[in-house]
Amino acid sequence: MMKTNTLRFKWSLWTAVTMIITYILLAFVLLTALSQWLLANERNSAQISLSELQNYMGARGPFLTIQDFERNTGLLNQFLSRNQSAKILNQDGIEIVQINPAAPYPSFLGPTEAFRSVEVEGQEILYRAVEFQLGNDSLYIAMSHSLTSYSSMFTYLLWSIILFGILFVIVSGFVGYFLSGILTNPLLQLKEAMQANMPGQEKQAMLSYNQQDEIGELTREYQRLVERTKQVYSMQEQFIGNVSHELRSPIQAMEGNVAMLQRWGKDDQEMVNTTLDILKDEIVKMKRMMETLLDLAKQHEVHQEWVNVEDIIHQAVKDTSETYEPILWDIQIEPVKLWFSNILLYQIITNLLSNAVRYSQDTPSIQIKGKRVKNSYEICVMDEGIGIEEQHVSRIFEPFYTVDETRSKQYGGTGLGLTIVKQLVERSGGQIEVTSVLHSGTKFRLLFPINNK
Numbered sequence: 001m002m003k004t005n006t007l008r009f010k011w012s013l014w015t016a017v018t019m020i021i022t023y024i025l026l027a028f029v030l031l032t033a034l035s036q037w038l039l040a041n042e043r044n045s046a047q048i049s050l051s052e053l054q055n056y057m058g059a060r061g062p063f064l065t066i067q068d069f070e071r072n073t074g075l076l077n078q079f080l081s082r083n084q085s086a087k088i089l090n091q092d093g094i095e096i097v098q099i100n101p102a103a104p105y106p107s108f109l110g111p112t113e114a115f116r117s118v119e120v121e122g123q124e125i126l127y128r129a130v131e132f133q134l135g136n137d138s139l140y141i142a143m144s145h146s147l148t149s150y151s152s153m154f155t156y157l158l159w160s161i162i163l164f165g166i167l168f169v170i171v172s173g174f175v176g177y178f179l180s181g182i183l184t185n186p187l188l189q190l191k192e193a194m195q196a197n198m199p200g201q202e203k204q205a206m207l208s209y210n211q212q213d214e215i216g217e218l219t220r221e222y223q224r225l226v227e228r229t230k231q232v233y234s235m236q237e238q239f240i241g242n243v244s245h246e247l248r249s250p251i252q253a254m255e256g257n258v259a260m261l262q263r264w265g266k267d268d269q270e271m272v273n274t275t276l277d278i279l280k281d282e283i284v285k286m287k288r289m290m291e292t293l294l295d296l297a298k299q300h301e302v303h304q305e306w307v308n309v310e311d312i313i314h315q316a317v318k319d320t321s322e323t324y325e326p327i328l329w330d331i332q333i334e335p336v337k338l339w340f341s342n343i344l345l346y347q348i349i350t351n352l353l354s355n356a357v358r359y360s361q362d363t364p365s366i367q368i369k370g371k372r373v374k375n376s377y378e379i380c381v382m383d384e385g386i387g388i389e390e391q392h393v394s395r396i397f398e399p400f401y402t403v404d405e406t407r408s409k410q411y412g413g414t415g416l417g418l419t420i421v422k423q424l425v426e427r428s429g430g431q432i433e434v435t436s437v438l439h440s441g442t443k444f445r446l447l448f449p450i451n452n453k
């Protein structure tokens, strides 16, 4: 049984309904026009016959007598066609002669202006009566034109239109049903694929529809969405795994130290102090990591304004210099104002600068360049530090990814700094890329759109 709330059913139904309405309107117009035309023809032929009779009477009238009529009905017959009949009536409406008794008459009520269609004895006729002079007598010709052939023609036409209409509706219903199938079948396939691709479902549905039309586009978009969702899913899983792993080490360290203190050193003041120091360090590490994770999770809109890039970079340079002295700076900034967030730009630059310092040996040498490139503003942060081996370069933006864990941890690194930088840059419509040569240095290139807001 066909479901009535499906797109396919509605499509077929509405196609059929529209077709029926259109057909009925069309048939109505056609039938009315045809019947008018046929009726006008009949009226015309009746009028011609009557006029011929009148002309004959008019021409021969003075020489004719009623007896002549009675004798010559055969001659008068020639003026009429088979479905027509005429009567000659006297002043009182009494019939004198009837020519060709083919059609019935209504009761005589005097002369009429034109042919009228009337129903007599269940038969449609056109009827008219006119006056004429015969010598000194005033007589009437009454004419009856049977509409039987017109009626049967009309009935025939009506039935043909009805039968053809039924056939037309059935065919259009079927055509609508099959055409809608072309549209709805791939949609149903898509729905099944969506159900099968739900997270947690074992089987993977493949979509076979590959036409270059709207549904094809929808299918391809959906496939892209599925791929993206899978990626995000696995990234999320990996991220949660990493977070728990990273949190486990400080917790284990704290647990071990507390257990040792309970067992051996409650009364040893020195051991109590050392353990408290270790606990404090671990708590600070965990706090820093929590803050960074919270930063990463923040997705809300930040306040944007016209930001003077030069000022922000100088502020970041100043703050970095205060934390990690000494540093050799080479700064060339073409002034520009970007529609951006002050805080985010500062966070991006300081993160890159602290990395440049932390991953340099001896006195860090850092170069910062800022200039317009077409419709974008390019900021490059370059160092002459330890560099990154090629196989690690593509992964340094991944959460918790550190090339050298010991070195990273030494400065309180979490492996989340560059993940945040990339997220902030991309959230503001920018791009970030990195090139690095081991033992020689690393270059981060940022591109921000200059929008003329």
Ligand code: ADP
Pocket (backbone or CB within 6 Å): 355, 356, 359, 383, 385, 386, 387, 388, 396, 397, 401, 402, 403, 404, 408, 409, 412, 413, 414, 415, 416, 417, 418, 419, 442
């Ligand atoms: P971390 O907290 O470990 O510094 P980041 O996300 O900031 O985490 O960086 C990820 C890794 O990328 C770092 O552990 C480091 O190995 C590498 N890295 C980042 N910046 C530089 C740089 N300027 N020079 C060399 N290596 C870098």
